[in-house]
Structure formats: C-alpha cells, structure tokens
Amino acid sequence: MLKAKLELDTTDYHLKIPAKCRAPCYRPCGFAKIQRSYGATMFACFSTTARPFLHPTTRLLSASFRHRGFASSKTVSKSAIVTGAGQGIGKAIALRLARDGFDVCVNDLEANSGLVKKVVEEIVALGQKAVPAYGDVSKLPQVEAMVDHSVNELGPLDVMVANAGIAQVQWAMDAKEPDIQRLFEVNFCGVIYSDQVAARQFIKQGSGGKIINAASVVSFRPFPMIPIYSATKAAVRSLTQSLATELAKDKITVNAYAPGVVDSSMWETIDRGMSEINGLPKGENFQKTKSTITLGRTSVPEDVAKMVSFLASSDSDYVTGQTMLVDGGIAFS
Ligand SMILES: NC(=O)C1=CN([C@@H]2O[C@H](COP(=O)(O)OP(=O)(O)OC[C@H]3O[C@@H](n4cnc5c(N)ncnc54)[C@H](O)[C@@H]3O)[C@@H](O)[C@H]2O)C=CC1
Ligand SMILES: CC(=O)C(C)=O
Structure with a gap:
C-alpha cells in the first residue's frame, strides 16, 4: 500500500x-x-x-x-524468488526476470550448488542482484529460511515463483507409497509452503504481491505413464484457484503456468522411464510427443519464461486464479 x-x-x-x-x-x-x-x-x-x-x-x-538503491540509481528493482532455479525452466525464469529488472533469489537443493552459483553469476552479469538460497521446498522451515534470506538480502519480496518439481514414470497401479508421497511432498507441498510463506511476507509488507506456480498441461489432461505426477499438477491448479480467492483481499494475485513438453533434464528422466516401460529407443518418447503439439515442436525453457515474465509484470494485474497453458497447443483451455 x-x-x-x-x-x-x-x-x-x-x-x-x-x-x-x-x-x-x-x-x-x-x-x-x-x-x-x-x-x-x-x-x-x-x-x-x-x-x-x-x-x-x-x-x-x-x-x-x-x-x-534509491540514492544512486533511477531504476527501482523489484525482487523475486524462483525455486528449483539451478537448471531448466527455473533457470530460464530467473534469467528472464533479471532481464526484466528483478533482483532474484535463486533456490535449489544444496546438491546443485554449482549450478545455482552459475545462475547467480549470470544474473549479476546482467546488472541485477542475486543470492543463492539452498533448501528443500518440501520442508516448511527451509522455505521460511529461504524467504527470510531473500528479504534480508534483496529487500521486500514482490514475486514468488514456485517452480521446483520432480517427475516419476510408472503406471498408477504400480505406484509405490514412498514414490507417491515424495511426488506430492515436492510438487504440491513445496508449492503450498512457498505460497503460504510468500503470502505472509506480502501481507506483512502491505502492498500485495504475485504468486506464480508451476503446473503443467497434465493438470488439464493427464499423460500416460505419469499419472501420479499429473495428479500433483492438477492439485497445484486447484490450489492456485483457491489461493487466488483467499488472497485477493490482500492484493495478491495467484496464477500458474502450464508448460507442455519442455526440453529439460526432467524430460530426460521421463523419456528414460517411458523407454523402460514401452521399449522405445532413448529420445523416442520425447520426439513422439511432437505429433500431439499443434505448433509441431517441443518447447525450450525460454518459451515458458516468457509467460512467467508476463505473470510477474504489472501487465497481469487483472489476472488471477488462472493456469496459463504454454504448450504449443496440446490442450485448449
Ligand atoms: N520439463 C517439462 O516438460 C515440464 C515441466 N513442468 C514443471 O516445470 C517445473 C520445472 O521443470 P524442469 O525445469 O523441466 O525440471 P528440472 O528437473 O530440469 O529442474 C527442476 C529443478 O528443481 C530442483 N528441485 C527438485 N526438487 C526440489 C526441492 N525439493 N527443493 C528445491 N529444488 C528442487 C531440481 O534440483 C532441479 O534443479 C517443474 O515443476 C515441472 O514439473 C511442467 C510441465 C512440463
Ligand atoms: C513433465 C510434464 O509436465 C509434461 C507435460 O511433460
């Protein structure tokens, strides 16, 4: 305010x-x-x-x-946290937001500290501030520490991008308890913890904010062989709608992005898992998806970052509760 x-x-x-x-x-x-x-x-x-x-x-x-930097610069930087930003879509989002003028808190697991440091260096080279924040988003205290760290280092928070996620390939009938639990812990709990902690910070600051969650085209229509993963993304889409209605009074918008098939290490994992089930050669399950995509190509992380850039900007101020497909036309909303 x-x-x-x-x-x-x-x-x-x-x-x-x-x-x-x-x-x-x-x-x-x-x-x-x-x-x-x-x-x-x-x-x-x-x-x-x-x-x-x-x-x-x-x-x-x-x-x-x-x-x-009011004292020394004409530019007023905003700050954003991007979870799972060491590689893939999260990295592309962090770099895009930096180009848009955001200072960025770059989160990922400590095991990926080498990747995170490189992203931080790239953001600094773009002229923005960046800090690493190692932590597992499925653990609430680690999410709280990440948000505190970001606010201490970069100032008030403006945008939370809850991007971190994992995938696992198996038929629903074969899914084992620990796999089901871990998928929901990271893909759903990791998102709601990030959203809750960011929203509390926005409310404390008193001037609203933007929450942006990683869903997927599979939140509209599940893909074969990734049914539990698909269910976690449907849960994220539903949560996005609920939080949008709960937080509107605090001037907080809550939206999600729904990528299609993106060339990242996640799809390497999915392709490998699908090959183990259907015997197709390496890379074939990934290539096969092209026939389902209206635009005839799979996507790159930067395709998704463009949508997140819009959702993080004031151009999206009148958009909330939406899950925005960025899938080249696999599903139609
Ligand atoms: N690659 C794709 O085709 C699609 C991806 N998505 C979603 O987009 C998001 C990003 O996916 P990609 O970049 O493709 O995946 P990726 O596997 O390339 O990168 C995910 C990053 O998240 C980090 N991460 C995993 N668990 C974490 C945890 N508990 N705490 C903190 N960081 C953690 C990983 O270390 C990794 O750096 C995910 O939520 C994914 O489900 C959605 C639709 C399509
Ligand atoms: C990984 C994922 O969400 C898809 C749709 O490929």
Whole structure:
C-alpha cells in the first residue's frame, strides 16, 4: 500500500511522500519529537543509527530504499524468488526476470550448488542482484529460511515463483507409497509452503504481491505413464484457484503456468522411464510427443519464461486464479 503511494520523479531522483505517509516515521520517544520533517525521514531511511527508532512502517520503507538503491540509481528493482532455479525452466525464469529488472533469489537443493552459483553469476552479469538460497521446498522451515534470506538480502519480496518439481514414470497401479508421497511432498507441498510463506511476507509488507506456480498441461489432461505426477499438477491448479480467492483481499494475485513438453533434464528422466516401460529407443518418447503439439515442436525453457515474465509484470494485474497453458497447443483451455 505504502509502495503504491510513493512517486519517484526520475528526472531529479526526488522521492515524493504524500503527507499522510510522513507522520508516523518514528516510534514515540524523545528522539521522535525532534525528527518529524521530510528531510529527517530521508536521513533516517539511510541511517543505521536511526533505524532502531523507526516506526515499523518506516523501517520497511527504509529497507526498501537501502536495498533498491534509491540514492544512486533511477531504476527501482523489484525482487523475486524462483525455486528449483539451478537448471531448466527455473533457470530460464530467473534469467528472464533479471532481464526484466528483478533482483532474484535463486533456490535449489544444496546438491546443485554449482549450478545455482552459475545462475547467480549470470544474473549479476546482467546488472541485477542475486543470492543463492539452498533448501528443500518440501520442508516448511527451509522455505521460511529461504524467504527470510531473500528479504534480508534483496529487500521486500514482490514475486514468488514456485517452480521446483520432480517427475516419476510408472503406471498408477504400480505406484509405490514412498514414490507417491515424495511426488506430492515436492510438487504440491513445496508449492503450498512457498505460497503460504510468500503470502505472509506480502501481507506483512502491505502492498500485495504475485504468486506464480508451476503446473503443467497434465493438470488439464493427464499423460500416460505419469499419472501420479499429473495428479500433483492438477492439485497445484486447484490450489492456485483457491489461493487466488483467499488472497485477493490482500492484493495478491495467484496464477500458474502450464508448460507442455519442455526440453529439460526432467524430460530426460521421463523419456528414460517411458523407454523402460514401452521399449522405445532413448529420445523416442520425447520426439513422439511432437505429433500431439499443434505448433509441431517441443518447447525450450525460454518459451515458458516468457509467460512467467508476463505473470510477474504489472501487465497481469487483472489476472488471477488462472493456469496459463504454454504448450504449443496440446490442450485448449
Ligand atoms: N520439463 C517439462 O516438460 C515440464 C515441466 N513442468 C514443471 O516445470 C517445473 C520445472 O521443470 P524442469 O525445469 O523441466 O525440471 P528440472 O528437473 O530440469 O529442474 C527442476 C529443478 O528443481 C530442483 N528441485 C527438485 N526438487 C526440489 C526441492 N525439493 N527443493 C528445491 N529444488 C528442487 C531440481 O534440483 C532441479 O534443479 C517443474 O515443476 C515441472 O514439473 C511442467 C510441465 C512440463
Ligand atoms: C513433465 C510434464 O509436465 C509434461 C507435460 O511433460
């Protein structure tokens, strides 16, 4: 809310604060009585010594100023967290959001720290801030630590992209309990934990936010041999609709992207698993999908990142509860 009321005049870097936002800048103490002017507010926002005396609202504003470089740059960066961003679709999303002007918290499992570091370096080379955040999204405390880390390092959070996911190939009748559990833990619990923790942060900040979840074309129509995976994605699509209705009052939009067949390490796993079941040579199950795609080609992670870029931008402000197909025309919504 506060953020929406601020106007940045980019010609002279002058920040205009509406009168009603200026008053409660300090906690009620002796220090406050002598420090209520606009100039003092600006001083306090950049001053470490004054920070403990700030009213909570102004402290948030102060964090935003310090992290977003109001003092030295015309550009006001927003921040986004992308989970499972060490490779594949998540990496493409992280890089695309950086090109769009976001600072990015790059999450993945610690086992993928080498990949994450490279993504962080690429984002920094694009001129944005980036921090790694290792953690398993299926564990709530690790998701909480990831969001805290992002806010501490990059300032207020604007966008959560709950992208991390895993796939497993088996017929529904052959699915074993630990496989079913792990698929739901990562693909569904990992998404709801990311959404809940981000939403609480957005509500604390008071100016809304955007939640963007990884679904799939299989959330509309299950694919053979990945039935449990398909069910996890149908659950994500349903959750996206429920959270959109719950969080609209807090100015939070909740949407999902539904890729089709994307050339990533996930499809290497799927192709290998399908080969074990139907005996087709390596790569053949992946190639075979082309005949089901209206545009006649499988996709690359950047195809999906374009949709996420839209969902993360203000162009999507009047869109919520939607699962957006980016599948070249496998399913029609
Ligand atoms: N590749 C495809 O054809 C499609 C993918 N999707 C979805 O898009 C998302 C990204 O998929 P891809 O990039 O293809 O997969 P990928 O396997 O290439 O990358 C997924 C990343 O998520 C990370 N990850 C896995 N479990 C995690 C956990 N518990 N905590 C944190 N990170 C974790 C992995 O380490 C990996 O770096 C997934 O949710 C997937 O289900 C949806 C439709 C199609
Ligand atoms: C992995 C996945 O979701 C599809 C549709 O291929």
